Amino acid sequence: MRINAEDLTQKVTQILRKMGSSPSEALLVAESLVQSNLKGHDSHGVGLVATYVRHFEDGLLVPNTAVDLVKDDGVILMFDGRRGFGRRVGGEAMEAAVARCAQTGVTLMTLRNSHHIGRVGAYGEIAMSAGYISMHFVNVTDHVPTVAPWGGAEPRFVTNPLCIAIPGTENTPPTLLDMATSKIALGKARVAMSRGEKLSPGLVIDNKGQPSTDPSVMYDDPRGSLLPFGAHKGSGLALMCELLAGGLSGGGTIQPDNPRRESIVNNMLTVVIDPGRLVDTCWLSSEIDAMVAYVKSAQPADPKNPVLVAGDPERSRVIKCKVDGLEINDEAWEEMLNAEARL
Ligand code: NAD
Numbered sequence: 001m002r003i004n005a006e007d008l009t010q011k012v013t014q015i016l017r018k019m020g021s022s023p024s025e026a027l028l029v030a031e032s033l034v035q036s037n038l039k040g041h042d043s044h045g046v047g048l049v050a051t052y053v054r055h056f057e058d059g060l061l062v063p064n065t066a067v068d069l070v071k072d073d074g075v076i077l078m079f080d081g082r083r084g085f086g087r088r089v090g091g092e093a094m095e096a097a098v099a100r101c102a103q104t105g106v107t108l109m110t111l112r113n114s115h116h117i118g119r120v121g122a123y124g125e126i127a128m129s130a131g132y133i134s135m136h137f138v139n140v141t142d143h144v145p146t147v148a149p150w151g152g153a154e155p156r157f158v159t160n161p162l163c164i165a166i167p168g169t170e171n172t173p174p175t176l177l178d179m180a181t182s183k184i185a186l187g188k189a190r191v192a193m194s195r196g197e198k199l200s201p202g203l204v205i206d207n208k209g210q211p212s213t214d215p216s217v218m219y220d221d222p223r224g225s226l227l228p229f230g231a232h233k234g235s236g237l238a239l240m241c242e243l244l245a246g247g248l249s250g251g252g253t254i255q256p257d258n259p260r261r262e263s264i265v266n267n268m269l270t271v272v273i274d275p276g277r278l279v280d281t282c283w284l285s286s287e288i289d290a291m292v293a294y295v296k297s298a299q300p301a302d303p304k305n306p307v308l309v310a311g312d313p314e315r316s317r318v319i320k321c322k323v324d325g326l327e328i329n330d331e332a333w334e335e336m337l338n339a340e341a342r343l
Contacts, residue, residue, distance in 0.1 A: 001333060002325040009034045012046050015336065018343035019056050021063040025088050032087040036119045037328075038321045039314035043187025044119045047194075047332040051264070052116070053339035060142070060263035061085070061115045067092040075104045078249070081114025086266055090117040094126040094134075097272045101132055105277035109270040112251030116264040121178035121314075123270065124165025128174050131281075133273040136163040139245040142265040145254050146218065147182040148225035150235035153209025155225040158254055159185050160241035169285035172292045177310035181238040182226040189215040189226070194331040203227060244269045 003011075009030045016026035030046075037045035055061035065084025069077065077097055081089035090111060097109035117123070120136050127134035140158035147157040159180035168174040183203045192199055193215040206217040206224040217224030228234035246253035251267030275284055298307045 001328055001330070003328060004325045005034050005038055005321065008037070008046060008326060008328070012049055012336075015049055015053070015340045015343065016063075018340065019053065019063050021085070025064060025085060028091065029085050029087050032118055032122055034326075035122065037326050038318045039119070039121075040317040041119055041185070041314075042191050043185040046328065046336065047187065047191060048116070048118075050332075050335040050339040053343060055115065055263050057342070058261070058263070060261060065089065067096075067111070067114075069096070075100070075107055077107060077109045079109070079111045081111055081266075083113060083115050083265070086114045086117030087122065089114045090123055090266075090268065091126060094123045094270070094272075097270060098127055098130045098132060101127075101272040101274050102130070105274045107270075107272040109268075109272065110245075110249035111266075111268045111270070112249035114266050114268070117266045117268065119178065120161045120163040120268075121165070121176050123268075124163045124176055124178065125174075127272050128165050128167040128176075131167055131274075131276075133167065133275055134163075134165045135271045135273075136161075137241045137244040137269045138162065139242045139251075139253060139267050140264060141246065141252055141254055141258055141267065142261050142263040143254070144223065144260055144262075146186050146223065146226055147228060147238060148205060148209075149238070150228055150232040152225070153205065154207070155223065156254070157181070157228070157235075157238040157242065159226065160238040160245075161185075162237065162241055166288065169288050171289045172285075173311060173315060175288070175292065175309055175311050176314070179229075181228055181234045181241060183229045183234075184226060186218065186226060189218045191329075191332075193219070195329050 012030035013026045016029055033046045062083045065082045067089035068080040070080050071078035079093040093111045097107040101107040124134050138161045143158055145155035147155055149156045159182045161180045163178040166175040198213045199215050201213055204212050204224055204226055206212045207220050207222045242253045245267045248269050249267040252258045292309055296307050300306050
């Protein structure tokens with residue numbers, strides 16, 4: 001089915017309100033899920049509502065939870081999300097980190113024990129709206145591992161996203177690198193499975209370590225694995241996300257002594273930087289303009305596909321979806337309505 005973003009936001013808000021979320025929290029989370037669909041990341045869109053409802057029913061997601069400041073030490077701010085909605089507690093932690101950055105020029109912020117924070121770029125966008133740069137390293141706990149380390153035949157990581165956000169200038173839109181360190185997010189396998197589609201080769205292995213294009217291998221028992229992007233380099237970055245986000249936030253890593261209750265808990269290490277404390281911002285803007293233009297001026301390998309930079313695909317997708325509406329597959333819609341009926 002096709003649905004416009006406003007109607008979809010309203011529907012999701014309604015469902016979240018039935019979980020007891022306040023009107024503002026429900027709208028914030030709904031808008032953030034729909035934004036993921038609009039930006040082309042259906043893996044982090046409204047298809048997650050049924051999962052959120054299940055976690056709520058199991059007491060693993062606690063609506064109406066504000067973020068808790070556990071340490072305030074100059075440039076360092078540490079927060080506990082107390083299993084609240086990730087978009088809410090993550091947003092509150094980011095707003096505080098941005099406010100602190102105005103005084104200190106740089107902030108090191110950690111967030112632990114948050115329910116799923118969703119599309120990490122959303123937090124980069126908060127920093128960019130204040131003119132700041134941000135870097136985010138994220139891990140996932142309270143979940144079984146889903147991503148094999150380089151050379152491994154069984155999973156040891158979860159998709160461990162990282163994000164770097166550089167604000168736009170008068171001439172250049174924001175540069176927002178926001179990606180899982182696996183070749184695809186787990187949700188992309190879920191979406192392919194629900195659409196009855198195969199995956200491209202090289203993205204997953206089955207539970208015997210053999211290459212597969214069948215997304216259902218990710219739901220076998222024992223599970224198959226997603227593969228890290230960039231061979232040993234993606235695997236190395238995933239480990240760093242575990243150690244930085246899980247270790248420095250105090251939330252813990254995916255290692256098996258930590259609880260795995262079939263939930264999604266995110267921990268995040270964030271650095272917010274006021275670039276004006278380092279260099280002249282007019283000069284920086286001209287460097288950003290020149291560098292991004294230089295990258296995009298490369299002769300495309302395929303004339304039909306011009307060279308892009310991070311952030312471009314999402315921007316053009318939002319424009320297209322605003323015109324065409326969003327496509328939701330029947331199974332995802334049905335799951336959402338079933339979850340609503342249970343509430
Ligand atoms: P992806 O593979 O589509 O990569 C997205 C990044 O690559 C974006 O920055 C995009 O602008 C850039 N990009 C895409 N095509 C490009 C091109 N042709 N040229 C230049 N740049 C290009 O996304 P993904 O890795 O599947 O991640 C999807 C989303 O899932 C992200 O928003 C991520 O934060 C989120 N995620 C969240 C969690 C979590 O636990 N909260 C876990 C994993 C992923």
